[in-house]
Amino acid sequence: MGACGGKPAAKQQESRELRFHDGLHYSPLESNVHRGFLSLGSNELDSPFDFESQLSVDEDTQDIVQFSAPIFVAEEGETFSVKLMRLGSLAGTVSCYFQTEAGSGKPGVRYVHTEGEVVFGDGQFEESIDIQIIDSPDWSATLEFKVVLSNARGCSLGKYLKVCRVKVLDSDPFPNSDYAEPVKAGLDAIKEINPVPLFVDFCRLMLKIPGNSRRFAVILLCDQLKNAYLWFQLKASVYTVNVIFGGEDAADQLIIPGDAVTTAKLLGLMYIGLPLLLHLYKEAKTRMDIAGHCNFYLQTSLMRKYMNFNDDSRAAVSLDAVQKVVTEQALDVSNSLDNVSSMLETLGRLVMLNYFAVSSDPGMLWAVVTMPVVMTFWVLLRHRWLTKPEKDRPYKKRVIQLVCSISEYYSLIAAYFQRPAMNEKFAASVAKLGEVQEPLGIYHMRTEFFFSWLGPFFSGFYLCFYAQQVMDDQLSLGTFLATISVFKEVSSNFADGYSVMMSVISKFEPLTDITLFLNRQTDVRDLKEMVNRRLKETSEQRSRLMQLSMPIPPGKVRTDLLPIRLENVSFKLGMDKELFKNVDIFVEQGKLIAVEGTHGSGKTKLIRILAGGISPTSGVVTMPSHLRCVLVTHNVVLMNTSPLQNLFFGDPLALAQTEDRQRVMSILEKLGMNRTRELAEKEMEILQEPLSDGEEVDADAGHCGTAGKEKTKPTRSPWIPPDDSKRAANVRSALRGWQGTLSFQEKAKLHIARALVVNPEILILEKPLMNFDDKEYRLVQKSLREYVYNRGVALPAESRESRRPRTCFYSAEREDTSQTDVVWKCDGGSVVAEKPPTQVREPRTSGKDLPSPKSSLTQDIQMTAV
């Protein structure tokens, strides 16, 4: 499946010249025509350009085949096209192999596994792969899978974009499409949903988790074994009294004729043996762990949903609420199916007990009817007789919120001598919680006493009025005794049933919270629109570029000429204040751009709009779809992991590559991060220490997850040890508290180095230089320049031209922008491109002259191309 032929679009390029260029290669014919001049429509450049020298250098460069974007968004039920692009000369036929790879989305569930060969014909610069996304009426979190390219023939594969992720957007509401109306009506309508059908639909959804319906059926069936054992016990006790101890009259009913003692022994063995079977079943039930599977599904779905929340949803849900819903409430509702099976088991037992009572003595019909009626009355009317106290939920929430804020702001609390005040505040809120919980406890005790009291009442009544019948031989002693134990059983059964029912009712609140959480808005649809728009624009612009007969500057392919552009962008603050109005500005790739402006002029907002973190009120940000973009925020973030894991956070697998590790050490050196270097070297030493085989195997096994829940691939590389492995434990213990040994400036550098390691095509930084003194400021600035001019920091200058251009935007808090190529000045609602006051020319980094940052050549190409 999936062999893709050439597209008509490519074939349409009839003119021979068009085949030659997506950049580096020029045919003799082409170069003769244009030798010495670049012809760009009506623009003529006055500078001569030496094509021959470019030819000799770039002749051997292979075309690159890669995906047109790092992430695609597909929707349920559609046949989705993943786009690929070819960069380079476009001469000849090239091909590669592709296949889908499971992620959180599984083949056969979310998508149809697809693999095959993708072929780019001569002159063809784009292609697509069709993948069928599977439709389902049930809700599912946004799941994703990968598409991977391999086995390139006649081309090389893009270093990063040989893999793309496909997010599958599910537009069904939680828990199923029946809830579309309240979900559409908003959060208040969701809170009003009747919890009973919601609970039923939730249980149905849980049954659709792979394997759960089978497990549930087995449990339902086997739960009745307990009832069968109880039936056996009742029958056996009647048999013991009436037959085994029944003397001569009952001798013919003995299992072993004439031998009451051996019959009793046999019965005794059955009493012992049957619980053993029940125990084995209980063990099997525990291993089936239906609640564990539900919990796994719920917690991972909640986390996935949270990861895709849009800004509004994120702002509406506090951190402690996220923590509560993912850890506590998900756990609460995950045993709902267990509760349902317990209710059915209780129901089965009640039916069996009542049947036993009536079949042993038809005169017991009154008791069989009266007991459930009394119970039902009590359950329904207890609210009238007992005053329900205030709920403790808001007070519990308050305590949790206080714990979170005290730990978050501890340093501030300590610095401002507020510890006693916070202690008092906390004590007061815990005391209030206790005050509310006391009457709640009394209420529960009063509610539950009735069930334990009902059994003795009926037994006593039965003893009073039915003992005479035994004496008169109208009722056998065995039946009499068994009936008394039936009353006891029925009463405790009601108590069990009631507690299961209360447990189900107690799930309504967390279930409503989960429903609210899982129906909040995400940004996946916006992402889909943005990705599709960029793909379309990039494809159209590339088509137009291919039509132009012009040579391309050294080190570029035509696609590198696509600019980054803000088109008619406006951004409103609230209803009336407009921060930006109709901003129209572009910059070519491969530039260092400082965003400048006075306090409050909108630098940070502009940076976030560029990075896609916030959407403009109107207008669009146009970026070539294949460029990976990373935002470095102004607040310095160090994660609570190891130094190497912090540095390789954006590309964890690179840690296993020797050249990437060397490159990172080189970045640290360039940035003068001596302490981080020492720590990274120490970590590398620990990771390379030999461990016994057993320890590694155990570690890998631990990494595979449990109970057949979603498994992650074990990794054997010592460089990426699983968190629960011996190696990871060694690193943790040797480097505990390493963050505290870094100076503030070094922490700030690490925050930037992490992005330089990823080496995205577009790097966007919020006030990256504000944390440094003059010397460190220059070091960091120099690295940003190297990132742009060398297309990556600490990468070989010789291979610069085989890499795509790097573009860097940063908000400048100082007016020193002399090292930049372009200044974008924010002022009074507009953004204007300016030249920096003084420009420092970049020294040569390769055998050739780098294009001048200010060159009008590329700018003119863009003006023509776009």
Ligand SMILES: Nc1ncnc2c1ncn2[C@@H]1O[C@H](COP(=O)(O)OP(=O)(O)OP(=O)(O)O)[C@@H](O)[C@H]1O
């Ligand atoms: N949600 C909002 N509502 C109202 N005003 C806002 C909102 N968010 C930001 N602003 C205002 O928008 C303006 C631009 O904010 P921005 O953070 O981009 O400024 P900046 O240029 O980075 O400033 P500084 O250099 O002081 O950090 C500021 O005046 C800010 O107060």
